Amino acid sequence: MSSNFNVGEDVLGALKKAVQTEESPTGREILEQIIENDRIARAEQVPMCQDTGFAVVLLEVGQDVHIQGDLREAVNEGVRQGYKEGYLRKSILGDPIKRVNTKDNTPAVIHAEIVPGDVVTVRFAAKGGGSENMSRIKMMPPSAGVEGVKKFVVETVADAGSNPCPPILVGVGIGGTFEQCALLAKKALFRKVGERNSDPYYADLERELLTQVNKTGVGPQGLGGTTTALDVFVLTYPCHIASFPAAVNIQCHAARHEERVL
């Protein structure tokens, strides 16, 4: 609930910095409008965006933890309560083709992982539909190399244009299998603005990708400018000799996520 009302300090800081560097006058006004919007949302405890998202929950369950009861149902009950009490929009349809709203924003998308230890880490994100729709995955030939990844990321952001509400955050997954690559891109979006990949090679790639996507001209709200993205995050995983997947998950400036350790 709180993440829908209070924009992260990291995002707010990046928006304020962007006002100083953005070359387009209209772009600067848009950034100021977003900052003012986020101030109102925080002051009045209302959602910064009406699309209060699909509840995406990453669970890291320590293998020494014994859970009594239905963990999945507990997560969904949390979503149910939060979206009701917070007057958040219910945007989930029970079936993709029959399209009838479940009216309580459940079920959540839950990714659970078993890890060493005796704690459960719960990470929550409210993922908006507009930016999710602009995300892509590509199974590239290994010969495409790092240049192939760069081209794919920049093209995806440029083609998304105004649709995902730029300035955006860009999650990039490289490697793994088809489904895991997409999950890497999603997980990358849980990082904070300015938080670099621990591998210096990928930290440099993140910086380069950010510079490149900001040269696409898309700008704030896609109306032209030099602030298309606030940050780019890369996550990688080992890869099959025949494969070279890359995934780009796009997040709007209303980047809403929280973490709790239980």
Place this chain on the structure above:
Amino acid sequence: MAQTIKLRTPLKDSDLVSLKSGDKVLITGELLTGRDAAHKRLYDLVDEGKPLPVDVKGQVIYYVGPSPAKPGAVIGSAGPTTSYRMDAYSPTLIELGLKGMIGKGARSREVREAMVKHKAVYLAAVGGAAALIAKTIKKAQVVAYEDLGAEAINRLWVEDFPAIVVNDIYGNDLYEQGVKHYRKLP
């Protein structure tokens, strides 16, 4: 330099003549709301030759599905949703006299052509500025399709609702022109 124009709805053709792509506008008056499901229903009615539950002549449709209103509030947060999902339905509504659309994101060639042919404009509101925009909405009333919840058609009364002209009646498109201007890649 782009100008800021005060716009009063409903719109007449004479209001649109001076509007140029890139202008900032502050809208006062009535807006209709509608997004995916409502558009599909309106379109199907036209297709079947049946009357619409609301007259779109001279109207401006705002693509929005607000969050629920808190007790005592007029409306919840109410920023624009992505417009291309309405592209399949918009030319038909423009033909029926719709004069304006507010959303975010680029429109299809068919919608842009319909805007030039029948004189209508497309305006962008800032996506994600939902709390700020909600403050300009003074009254909201469901006028059709209440069963659609957040997707129902509402009539809104707004004061100084901020938007930017993307497509004017002369065929200009700010998304195309703005991005081209700032692009620094080959």
